[in-house]
Amino acid sequence: MTSAALRSRAWKLLEMVTTPLLPSDYLDLVSPLRAGADLRGRIEAVHPETGDAATIVIRPGRGWRGHTAGQYVRIGVDVDGVRLWRAYSITSPTNRQDGRVTITVKAIPDGKVSNHLVRRAKPGTLIQLDQPTGDFVLPRAKPAKVLYLTAGSGITPVMGMLRDVELDDVVMVHCAPRPQDVIFRSELHDLVADKKLRLTEMHTDTDGMLDIARLDELVPDWAERETWACGPAGLLDTAEDHWTEHGVPERLHTERFRPSIVVTGDGGEVTFSATGKTVDAAGTTPLLDIGEEAGVLMPSGCRMGICFGCITPLKAGAVRDLRTGEITEAEPGVLIQTCVSAAAGPCDIER
Amino acid sequence: MTAIDPTAHLTAEQIEELGRELDAIRDEVIASRGEKDAAYIRKVISAQRKLELASRGVLLFSIFPPAWLLGTAGLSVAKIMDNMEIGHNVLHGQWDWMRDPKIHSTAWEWDHVSPADQWKHSHNELHHTYTNVIGKDNDLGYGIMRVDEDQKWHPLHLGQPLWNFLNACFFEYGIAAYDLELGKNLHKRRRKNPEFRARAKAVGRKIRKQVLKDYVIHPLLSGPSFVPTLAATFTANLVRNIWSHSVIMCGHFPEGVQVFERRSIKGETRGQWYLRQMMGSANISGSRAMHFMTGNLSHQIEHHLFPDLPSNRYAEVAVKVRALFEKYELEYVTGPLPKQVFSAWRKVVRLSLPNRSPKVKTPAREQELVAA
Ligand code: FES
Numbered sequence: 001m002t003s004a005a006l007r008s009r010a011w012k013l014l015e016m017v018t019t020p021l022l023p024s025d026y027l028d029l030v031s032p033l034r035a036g037a038d039l040r041g042r043i044e045a046v047h048p049e050t051g052d053a054a055t056i057v058i059r060p061g062r063g064w065r066g067h068t069a070g071q072y073v074r075i076g077v078d079v080d081g082v083r084l085w086r087a088y089s090i091t092s093p094t095n096r097q098d099g100r101v102t103i104t105v106k107a108i109p110d111g112k113v114s115n116h117l118v119r120r121a122k123p124g125t126l127i128q129l130d131q132p133t134g135d136f137v138l139p140r141a142k143p144a145k146v147l148y149l150t151a152g153s154g155i156t157p158v159m160g161m162l163r164d165v166e167l168d169d170v171v172m173v174h175c176a177p178r179p180q181d182v183i184f185r186s187e188l189h190d191l192v193a194d195k196k197l198r199l200t201e202m203h204t205d206t207d208g209m210l211d212i213a214r215l216d217e218l219v220p221d222w223a224e225r226e227t228w229a230c231g232p233a234g235l236l237d238t239a240e241d242h243w244t245e246h247g248v249p250e251r252l253h254t255e256r257f258r259p260s261i262v263v264t265g266d267g268g269e270v271t272f273s274a275t276g277k278t279v280d281a282a283g284t285t286p287l288l289d290i291g292e293e294a295g296v297l298m299p300s301g302c303r304m305g306i307c308f309g310c311i312t313p314l315k316a317g318a319v320r321d322l323r324t325g326e327i328t329e330a331e332p333g334v335l336i337q338t339c340v341s342a343a344a345g346p347c348d349i350e351r
Numbered sequence: 352m353t354a355i356d357p358t359a360h361l362t363a364e365q366i367e368e369l370g371r372e373l374d375a376i377r378d379e380v381i382a383s384r385g386e387k388d389a390a391y392i393r394k395v396i397s398a399q400r401k402l403e404l405a406s407r408g409v410l411l412f413s414i415f416p417p418a419w420l421l422g423t424a425g426l427s428v429a430k431i432m433d434n435m436e437i438g439h440n441v442l443h444g445q446w447d448w449m450r451d452p453k454i455h456s457t458a459w460e461w462d463h464v465s466p467a468d469q470w471k472h473s474h475n476e477l478h479h480t481y482t483n484v485i486g487k488d489n490d491l492g493y494g495i496m497r498v499d500e501d502q503k504w505h506p507l508h509l510g511q512p513l514w515n516f517l518n519a520c521f522f523e524y525g526i527a528a529y530d531l532e533l534g535k536n537l538h539k540r541r542r543k544n545p546e547f548r549a550r551a552k553a554v555g556r557k558i559r560k561q562v563l564k565d566y567v568i569h570p571l572l573s574g575p576s577f578v579p580t581l582a583a584t585f586t587a588n589l590v591r592n593i594w595s596h597s598v599i600m601c602g603h604f605p606e607g608v609q610v611f612e613r614r615s616i617k618g619e620t621r622g623q624w625y626l627r628q629m630m631g632s633a634n635i636s637g638s639r640a641m642h643f644m645t646g647n648l649s650h651q652i653e654h655h656l657f658p659d660l661p662s663n664r665y666a667e668v669a670v671k672v673r674a675l676f677e678k679y680e681l682e683y684v685t686g687p688l689p690k691q692v693f694s695a696w697r698k699v700v701r702l703s704l705p706n707r708s709p710k711v712k713t714p715a716r717e718q719e720l721v722a723a
Contacts, residue, residue: 026404
């Protein structure tokens, strides 16, 4: 018998020993970061960067496959007991000796996860991790001239790149409200002092928003540069228009942080994506009834919110709990009780 | 269904007001659920796993009597924790709000021969929706017992104290059979039903795995301690079964708990539904350890009012619920475990004998009960 076959036999036996649990349920108690476990990380330190931003140092589990500079990682953090997933750019270089990685988070107003990470996260806490992903990365062949165009926390993926690869000719235009809001400011200034970076720092509180037309004056050769831009949607939209107008759209690489914003309302168009039906729903009718009326096969039980026999994945949009008025927004893995939930704006139910 | 309706003094408005007050209690807990609650269930799960592991470890040496005793006691407690405070409550969806896929009603499996999804159907859907409605809620007497004076007596009922005792010893199998609705499905025609067969197969698989683990694998691992370990796991299962059977009997069976007829729930309002849960359940009083070991089903009344609230919050909810009982002049049936168990058993024995005649005679209802 091959060793792989032997191992799988041993594993089967172990499963019999631990049934109905799995051996991993026990192993997780002692070694949550081991190879073969669901990917997790442990927060090892939290370093404040600015008044509302902090760098989180994470020791990833053994299954971590490593990242490319500029990529982001989705992390699952328990906030007030509820697991929430968000994506953050990795700010550490790929060759960090101690195997840890960092993300740098800016607390956004009402941001549950970002505020938690910046202000409350404690070393020692376990978090869930996905493998890093994203194609906002440098090409293998080093580009001769580079422009980084960033605003606010849009600097984070670019910082990952700056720290990772040294390029010959790099210009950066970075916008932040005030000097003290510039994340990594002293490190950037060190790079400038070492002549590794040319930096234009714009403070929008005093200088106003960046007028893309001024780019000619700030970076005269911008059109010849391979450009990586990251920041609020407004900035990226104008940049895309600008690069297209000048016939060099292929030189611009952008990264958008919050791709979709859920619109909540009262009632809305409900899509039953597994069945392929779309119907209009009132804000007061349970989705279970809406689905049944539309001829969708809906599981159900008590029809009053107590049995959990009707729970169904919410793929997109938002729903309102008819008992408490609470809004639930779609996220991967979010299930809703269709008998006590109504559409709060357009939504997509996996039935 | 007793001669005097203990809720007769309430007006329809009062009942709806009561419902609103209960809704408010629920909303308060939902709004304050958080980190502490999540930490609680994680701690309990981790403690259970460690206790089970440690007990099984000790049982490897169960040939030595002190090890046997310690291991058996530990395993019994671990199995009770698994079924009561963890399994029952997770499967109710009490912890789904955490969005932790590992502690979720859709993913949980427990140390029990009834597969989680079948149990969820018969328990969460049928029992909790139709609490104490004769003919609809099979938890009432599990379809094998006479539970109310008004039910027609049959000589077979003479044996019900014995059935009840056997059911207590092999409770998990009783539950599995009951989840399968075995009595109803063993008829020739139903037996062939593919849906029933699939469910029966799932139960068979689960039984095989559980039996293999408890009575083959672990004893084998114990080597020379094979027989003592086998006896230990058997004992732990027995203890767990008798314990959970007792706790569950106390929930709806002691004197003072009402049962309802099928007709009475037609068009039930939210307030009436709450009222039925209040009148159809009974609590067990005792220490925190007692509440924990019963999976907080000692707060059966609160659990039936709010089956999806985290179990660790029932104690605080109970204070408010009890005040409502007083306000609306209703009887809050509760008592220490021995008293409640005795009360439930006395009822089982009493109803095994014929009583003079049903207190209230309504032919229609009688027919219904016989049909049930
Ligand atoms: S049908 Fe029971 S919770 Fe929705």
